Structures are given as C-alpha cells and as structure tokens.
Amino acid sequence: MIFSVPTRHEELTLLIKVKTFEPQKIRIKVIDAEQPNTTFTDRFKTVDGESIFFVRMPVSPREAFVYIYNEANGNLPVGMDNSVSVESITKEPLEKKLDVIDFSNPLIRSFVNFATRFSFNAGSLSSGNYASDDKKFVIKYLPIIEDGGTEQTTPARIDVDSGIIEISKRQFLDYTVPNRMAILLHEFSHVYVNDNLDDEVEADLNALLIYLGLGYPRIEAFEVFAKTFMNAPTEQNKMRYDKITNFIDNFENYNTFIHE
C-alpha cells in the first residue's frame, strides 16, 4: 500500500497505526514523492495486533509517499492483503530538545544548516564541491571515495588538516536523510567539536547530541552506525556501538549530562 501524505516541508512526527491478526513483519518506508533517492525512513517491526510507528521528520518533502506492507507478501494495494490494515495516519508536532545543542556557537549553526540542505538534496545533487553559505565548510561529493585506486568502505571522511569532508555519492544515495545527517555531524564533530579530534567515540556522541536534539529518529542513528560498523566489525566498533546505545537510551530518559 502506498499512501500520499501532504507534509508541506513542515517539521512533524507521522504516527502510522497498523493492525494485524497475528505476528507479521511490517515494513514502513517514507519517501519524497518528487525528489529521487530521498527516503526519510525505511524500517520494519513485527506487529501482533495494533501498533503505532512514530516517524520523526525534522525535515519533510512537500508530499510524502508512505509505503506500508507485510514483508512476507510484498507491497500490495489496499484490499489485496488482508494480513495488515492501516488504521490511521496522523501528523503530530515534532518533539525536539534544542537546549542540548550549543547554538551560540556559529560553527554549529552554520554546519547544521549546511548539512540539513545537503542531506535533503543529496539524492538529486551531481558530484562536485559544495560550500556552506558562509564559505566555512566544504563537502566534496565524490562518485566514490578511493585511496590509491581502491574504493574505500567508508561513506564519508574528513581531512583533519583542511576540514574538508569527502562523501561517497554511491553510498550516500542508499542512505536515508537522517542517516546522512548522522554521518555529516560525526565528521563535523571530529574537527570542530571534539577535544581530541581523533577520538571516534567522542565524535559519535557529540554528533548524536546534535542529531537527537534536532529531533531526528533514534532508529535511523542505530541503523547508520550498525551499517558502518558491519563493514568493519572490530572490538573497538563493538564498544562504540554499546556506548551509542547507552547514550541514546539515556538521552531519551533525560539522563544525559552535558559538560561544558
């Protein structure tokens, strides 16, 4: 089933209520109806009875297409699949925690604006170099990231000397808009927020603080870090994943302490 939802570029939370009669793996996908390669969430949950999917959207398209279907049967029109029904779709205000973000820092203000616009449009942008309005940040949007002719598994990296961020377009096209934001904020944090610019965990947590404060969905953060770590399943990455999980849980429960 595909439903059209007029989201009008507002920041909002979509509440999608579905019903099944027995445990079914239900997939929810929200995409931009107009811009290619622009997905806002792509997730599944095993639903038994009634369940609500919360899709937080700090940025939204003019019109969104919401895909809802049982993974076992594939995407079928309304009435063709009795294993799942959509009870309602509602738009609610987005909950944000902007007080955790240091917006008095002009670098953070500028980069959040730049990263938001880049992430939203990355699906239709051509390869090339992009700069923030104040010309403080540059992203090289490359077809792939390579070293010595070999394609790298990383979707993004930052040159710690120049502050220039390199992005692999091939990988970025498959990421959701929140995934892209999380990656960009991680790279930004390395050079502009971290005390120790080589510290991966510090960059993860600094990025997450901004990401969650802006109201982006938790699940997309887990997903993007899991994807990245699966490409390099080291002990350090396992530790990073555990710290991220712990941080997100604490953030949701208002247990996050911010040290200035």
Next chain:
Amino acid sequence: MNITKEQLIYGGVGLFVLLVLINSTRKVELKEVKETKEVASFDNSSLPPDLQPPYRMAEGESIRPIKKNLNIFSIGVKPRFDT
C-alpha cells in the same frame, strides 16, 4: 449545585489543554496512490530557503575552509583523514 471559583479555573485549564491537544494532532485522510510518480526531473527551485541545495562551487574555485584549531600539527605533509 454550586460551582466554586477554583472548579471554574480547573475546568478552564482542562478545556484549554484539550483544545491544544486536539488542534496539534491532525488526522490525514488516507489517500492511496497506485504508482509512484516519475521523479527524474525534480525541480528544487520551489523548495523553501532552508531546504534549498547548498552552493555548488565552480570548477577550479577554491575555498579555504576554516579550521577550529590551527597549530604546528595542522600542517601535514599528506592529508590525514578521520572516518
């Protein structure tokens, strides 16, 4: 039955909260679409300013982005990347 001033205030506040909740939740009319549109020719000029694509630099144009901390270790012989 006598309604006290206190009950009136509580009633008024309750009604206000209820109205705020009702107005902040908007049910969407379920409108099914059969096929997704052809999106090959997306026009981003209609996007609001805060969602417009970022500035695309011209070929050969160079911008020296700012560095947070510039010190002796910032001067590298070879680029050093953090992923």
